[in-house]
Amino acid sequence: MAKYIMAFDQGTTSSRAIIFDHSGKIVASQNQEFKQIYPKPGWVEHDPMEIWGTQIGVAKGVIEKAGINPKDIAAIGITNQRETTVVWDKNTGKPIYNAIVWQCRRTAPICDELKNKGFDKKIREKTGLVVDAYFSGTKIKWILDNVEGAREKAEKGELLFGNIDTWLIWNLTRGKVHVTDYSNASRTMIFNIHELKWDKEILAELNIPEQMLPEVKPSSYVYGYTDKSIFGVEIPIAGDAGDQQAALFGQACFKPGMAKNTYGTGCFMLMNTGEKAVPSNTGLLSTIAWGIDGKVEYALEGSIFIAGAAIQWLRDELRIIDNSPQSEEYAMKVEDTNGVYVVPAFVGLGAPYWDMYARGTIVGLTRGAKREHIIRATLESIAYQTRDVLEAMQEDSGIKLQALKVDGGTSANNFLMQFQSDILGVPVDRPQVIETTALGASYLAGLAVGFWNSREEIEKNWNVDKHFEPAMDNEKREKLYKGWKKAVERAMKWAEE
Numbered sequence: 001m002a003k004y005i006m007a008f009d010q011g012t013t014s015s016r017a018i019i020f021d022h023s024g025k026i027v028a029s030q031n032q033e034f035k036q037i038y039p040k041p042g043w044v045e046h047d048p049m050e051i052w053g054t055q056i057g058v059a060k061g062v063i064e065k066a067g068i069n070p071k072d073i074a075a076i077g078i079t080n081q082r083e084t085t086v087v088w089d090k091n092t093g094k095p096i097y098n099a100i101v102w103q104c105r106r107t108a109p110i111c112d113e114l115k116n117k118g119f120d121k122k123i124r125e126k127t128g129l130v131v132d133a134y135f136s137g138t139k140i141k142w143i144l145d146n147v148e149g150a151r152e153k154a155e156k157g158e159l160l161f162g163n164i165d166t167w168l169i170w171n172l173t174r175g176k177v178h179v180t181d182y183s184n185a186s187r188t189m190i191f192n193i194h195e196l197k198w199d200k201e202i203l204a205e206l207n208i209p210e211q212m213l214p215e216v217k218p219s220s221y222v223y224g225y226t227d228k229s230i231f232g233v234e235i236p237i238a239g240d241a242g243d244q245q246a247a248l249f250g251q252a253c254f255k256p257g258m259a260k261n262t263y264g265t266g267c268f269m270l271m272n273t274g275e276k277a278v279p280s281n282t283g284l285l286s287t288i289a290w291g292i293d294g295k296v297e298y299a300l301e302g303s304i305f306i307a308g309a310a311i312q313w314l315r316d317e318l319r320i321i322d323n324s325p326q327s328e329e330y331a332m333k334v335e336d337t338n339g340v341y342v343v344p345a346f347v348g349l350g351a352p353y354w355d356m357y358a359r360g361t362i363v364g365l366t367r368g369a370k371r372e373h374i375i376r377a378t379l380e381s382i383a384y385q386t387r388d389v390l391e392a393m394q395e396d397s398g399i400k401l402q403a404l405k406v407d408g409g410t411s412a413n414n415f416l417m418q419f420q421s422d423i424l425g426v427p428v429d430r431p432q433v434i435e436t437t438a439l440g441a442s443y444l445a446g447l448a449v450g451f452w453n454s455r456e457e458i459e460k461n462w463n464v465d466k467h468f469e470p471a472m473d474n475e476k477r478e479k480l481y482k483g484w485k486k487a488v489e490r491a492m493k494w495a496e497e
């Protein structure tokens with residue numbers, strides 16, 4: 001029997017492939033960063049061919065690194081940066097435009113129009129989402145409206161749309177399979193999460209031909225097989241989920257009320273709400289967690305656009321650190337931020353504010369402000385944004401969280417995790433495997449092919465690495481948080497005409 005599952009974790013800044021064994025342990029991992037394209041302020045693109053190239057490169061690399069035979073891989077699970085939109089020509093397989101990344105703000109005016117018409121309420125009801133440039137729907141419309149000849153071709157059925165999962169599966173099967181799963185579909189703003197169908201009324205409003213959309217399938221399902229020319233054998237592609245939902249699965253948050261927070265490029269807190277889509281009154285999203293075992297389960301989500309990306313900004317743009325882990329070292333050199341707050345609203349603010357026109361702000365600077373303070377304030381901003389979201393989630397769900405499960409690259413930062421626990425007043429638990437996104441995709445794939453038999457079996461694989469207890473007194477916690485709220489006010493609506 002095959003001994004491994006391979007996960008493709010196609011993230012915002014890097015493509016990663018990980019091989020897991022039956023106990024959920026990492027056998028080998030490889031990743032590669034790729035180019036971020038910023039054609040204008042607030043615009044973000046990726047080259048879909050580079051995404052495919054880096055993803056397949058790391059997949060081949062990790063098989064070699066692990067020293068295994070591709071025949072020993074029972075299945076592949078795909079997980080992806082969500083909402084990012086690719087439109088390609090069905091006949092040539094070539095994208096007609098760069099991928100428009102989830103962070104891209106170019107479609108804010110289309111969203112404003114939808115809101116002015118009052119169509120946003122309908123979208124909220126049907127899709128569980130807030131109207132925002134974040135989601136795929138307006139990105140597809142932008143491509144069809146702005147790329148020469150695109151609309152005509154789409155109407156003739158010559159163009160296909162996909163999020164990154166769909167794009168990868170289409171390429172892995174050499175154009176044979178055009179699918180997505182429920183969790184990814186629920187991020188497009190054109191999918192009805194109650195009826196589990198592409199929504200004809202929204203499609204008409206955005207003028208998107210339905211024939212360009214992928215078929216929507218469960219998240220644990222054999223969608224097709226990799227073409228033999230790729231790995232020398234046909235491997236079943238058996239798991240597909242958006243990266244944040246995959247992380248919820250990888251953290252074994254299988255019961256309603258269980259939540260996790262993933263600190264990657266952005267930061268996404270999801271709470272399982274079971275077979276019920278819980279509507280939010282506080283600016284969270286109701287979204288599909290996964291489709292498995294013949295049913296769909298839902299989650300409440302707080303989406304924070306910038307988390308680890310702010311650390312990359314310290315490294316690549318401000319150039320005040322050489323690498324991400326160094327942020328911890330500098331933050332620990334000072335006792336506090338000296339009154340400095342950084343609001344990393346580089347691409348607007350997501351939950352719970354939903355302000356497409358907010359922009360990054362540093363406040364509270366005095367003559368004594370040093371780089372250590374700015375670095376520390378940047379890390380702290382991630383924890384404050386998480387508190388904003390946690391408060392909203394507790395209000396919507398009526399559940400008081402006892403502990404927060406964390407994961408993702410940025411959760412490796414112990415200073416941040418301790419500050420997170422302090423500012424929430426809630427313990428934080430980091431598991432041994434923080435690559436839960438890839439792990440979740442592997443579990444979904446493994447369950448589809450009988451590599452694992454049940455979620456109970458999977459639950460046993462979860463082990464804690466480090467537990468953080470709140471150690472800040474309440475008065476200080478609330479004073480600091482009040483300062484954050486004031487700083488956020490300064491950042492809001494900055495880029496509005």
Ligand SMILES: Nc1ncnc2c1ncn2[C@@H]1O[C@H](COP(=O)(O)OP(=O)(O)O)[C@@H](O)[C@H]1O
Pocket residue numbers: 011012013014263264265266307308309310311312324325326327328408409410411412413
């Ligand atoms: N020790 C650290 N301290 C702070 N940030 C870190 C640390 N290690 C990694 N990161 C950040 O983690 C992010 C990468 O996490 P990852 O989960 O791989 O993200 P993604 O899937 O979004 O590409 C990067 O933004 C990087 O700056």
Ligand SMILES: O=P(O)(O)OC[C@H](O)CO
Pocket residue numbers: 010011012013080081082083102242243244264265266267
């Ligand atoms: O690339 P990540 O891991 O920050 O995830 C991006 C999200 O899927 C965007 O919704």
